[in-house]
Amino acid sequence: MTVFLVGAGPGSADLLTVKAARLVADADVIVHDRLADPAILELARPGTEFIDVGKQPGRPTPQEIINTLLVHLGQQGLKVVRLKGGDPFVFGRGGEEADALRAAGVPFDTVPGITSAVGVPAAAGIPVTHRGVSASFTVVTGHRERGGSTNVEWEALAKVGGTIVILMGVAERAVIASRLMNGGLAANTPVAAIHWGTRPEQHTVRTTLADLADTHVESPATIVIGAVAAFDFTSGSVETNAVI
Ligand SMILES: C[S@@+](CC[C@H](N)C(=O)[O-])C[C@H]1O[C@@H](n2cnc3c(N)ncnc32)[C@H](O)[C@@H]1O
Numbered sequence: 001m002t003v004f005l006v007g008a009g010p011g012s013a014d015l016l017t018v019k020a021a022r023l024v025a026d027a028d029v030i031v032h033d034r035l036a037d038p039a040i041l042e043l044a045r046p047g048t049e050f051i052d053v054g055k056q057p058g059r060p061t062p063q064e065i066i067n068t069l070l071v072h073l074g075q076q077g078l079k080v081v082r083l084k085g086g087d088p089f090v091f092g093r094g095g096e097e098a099d100a101l102r103a104a105g106v107p108f109d110t111v112p113g114i115t116s117a118v119g120v121p122a123a124a125g126i127p128v129t130h131r132g133v134s135a136s137f138t139v140v141t142g143h144r145e146r147g148g149s150t151n152v153e154w155e156a157l158a159k160v161g162g163t164i165v166i167l168m169g170v171a172e173r174a175v176i177a178s179r180l181m182n183g184g185l186a187a188n189t190p191v192a193a194i195h196w197g198t199r200p201e202q203h204t205v206r207t208t209l210a211d212l213a214d215t216h217v218e219s220p221a222t223i224v225i226g227a228v229a230a231f232d233f234t235s236g237s238v239e240t241n242a243v244i
Pocket residue numbers: 010011035084085086087088089090091092114115116117120166167168169194195196197198199219220221222223
């Protein structure tokens with residue numbers, strides 16, 4: 001049997017792929033993280049074992065333990081689904097799990113999911129590219145390495161142009177905004193922070209780069225920076241204050 005590294009999509013169970021839903025329904029064991037919608041787990045058949053390795057802030061499950069667990073389950077010949085939020089290879093450490101499985105000789109397969117980097121802005125009515133406005137988007141982590149700073153050259157990123165999408169950036173948003181402005185991005189650059197996108201709790205906060213530090217944003221959130229962040233296509237109309 002195989003271990004499947006499965007993307008669960010950005011939140012709503014409706015955004016699971018057909019292949020992911022089929023694998024969940026057929027699994028012996030599902031190893032899942034905290035971003036998986038509980039409704040996804042209800043697709044499993046009776047008797048399926050669930051193992052929650054959710055990385056809650058302050059209660060992390062070390063990655064090495066997850067790797068070892070997947071290898072152990074795979075070696076027992078079980079049908080294992082490793083369910084991860086969004087896409088398994090976008091800031092999901094899916095590559096490390098694949099590496100561990102390959103090193104142990106355990107067959108595995110990868111099932112892509114809709115990443116929050118694109119799916120969450122879309123659910124909030126924000127296109128990450130828009131003809132004549134933004135011809136590219138850059139996806140970065142705002143997560144700070146232990147005892148250090150983020151690995152992103154924010155001043156350089158400010159000069160790239162296009163849309164900036166930040167995952168795991170809530171805690172560091174003041175530093176990020178300041179460094180982007182130091183790099184040349186205008187203080188009035190539109191910013192949208194989407195909390196729990198595609199879930200019933202979805203909430204979008206609109207602000208500017210200058211005001212981001214003082215704007216209340218709850219985690220998990222996807223932060224979009226650039227002209228498109230002023231757009232709102234949820235209701236079929238564009239915000240009148242869109243900066244184009
Ligand atoms: C560890 S990363 C995993 C990303 C995931 N692999 C993906 O492709 O979406 C988790 C971060 O993704 C973002 N995120 C994931 N789901 C989200 C959601 N439903 N709403 C807003 N942001 C979300 C947040 O920035 C969160 O801190």
